[in-house]
Amino acid sequence: MTSAAYMSGRQRYARPQGMLWSENPGFLENGAYVPQGFEIGADLPSEADPALANQFLILSDDNRGPMSFSTNRIERRERTINGRMRSYHIADKLSLSVAWQSLPSRSFFTDPNFDTTTGLSQYSKNRTLEHTSDGGAGGVELLDWYDNHQGPFWVFLSYDKYSNFGKEAEDFQKLGRYSQLVEMYISDFSYSVTTRGATNFDFWDINVTLEEA
Numbered sequence: 001m002t003s004a005a006y007m008s009g010r011q012r013y014a015r016p017q018g019m020l021w022s023e024n025p026g027f028l029e030n031g032a033y034v035p036q037g038f039e040i041g042a043d044l045p046s047e048a049d050p051a052l053a054n055q056f057l058i059l060s061d062d063n064r065g066p067m068s069f070s071t072n073r074i075e076r077r078e079r080t081i082n083g084r085m086r087s088y089h090i091a092d093k094l095s096l097s098v099a100w101q102s103l104p105s106r107s108f109f110t111d112p113n114f115d116t117t118t119g120l121s122q123y124s125k126n127r128t129l130e131h132t133s134d135g136g137a138g139g140v141e142l143l144d145w146y147d148n149h150q151g152p153f154w155v156f157l158s159y160d161k162y163s164n165f166g167k168e169a170e171d172f173q174k175l176g177r178y179s180q181l182v183e184m185y186i187s188d189f190s191y192s193v194t195t196r197g198a199t200n201f202d203f204w205d206i207n208v209t210l211e212e213a
Contacts, residue, residue: 007034037056039054062103070095105204110129143189160175
């Protein structure tokens with residue numbers, strides 16, 4: 001099963017990749033969001049429950065553009081008898097747009113076989129067989145997720161939103177964790193094959209828009 005140690009092993013730098021897509025909302029371990037089950041590409045133990053396989057995908061930050069957020073405020077407005085506007089707030093729903101340029105079409109030369117304890121791939125000692133610099137998903141993995149998820153899924157986001165943890169002194173020190181968890185749909189997905197590689201991957205440009213469920 002995935003743990004905070006696994007997630008730490010999967011991040012190449014001091015902070016996790018900006019986005020993770022998951023079949024489930026996961027759980028909190030030592031104050032960190034951790035998805036349930038096993039990552040796509042994990043080397044599952046023989047005794048593992050097959051239903052826990054392929055539960056989440058860590059996206060790459062390679063050539064990723066800004067994560068652009070906008071909020072759709074759902075409300076009903078009407079004027080009272082004295083002319084003053086009154087608003088009945090229902091909900092705020094998030095929209096997120098993100099794009100990659102020249103993202104490798106695959107993250108590894110072949111199946112990474114992530115170790116389910118350490119999060120390391122079978123190529124961790126040979127980076128030439130790792131096509132995304134942080135081991136995050138390539139274009140085909142993103143497209144495959146889109147093809148298999150017509151409904152909502154959970155999006156883990158990593159950016160400086162310390163207020164989600166609280167406002168105590170220690171809450172300011174959690175930049176290296178996923179800070180927000182949102183259930184979303186993919187409302188738009190497009191990609192272009194910009195360069196066909198001479199080895200075993202191409203470069204893709206990808207645009208994705210997600211909307212909160």
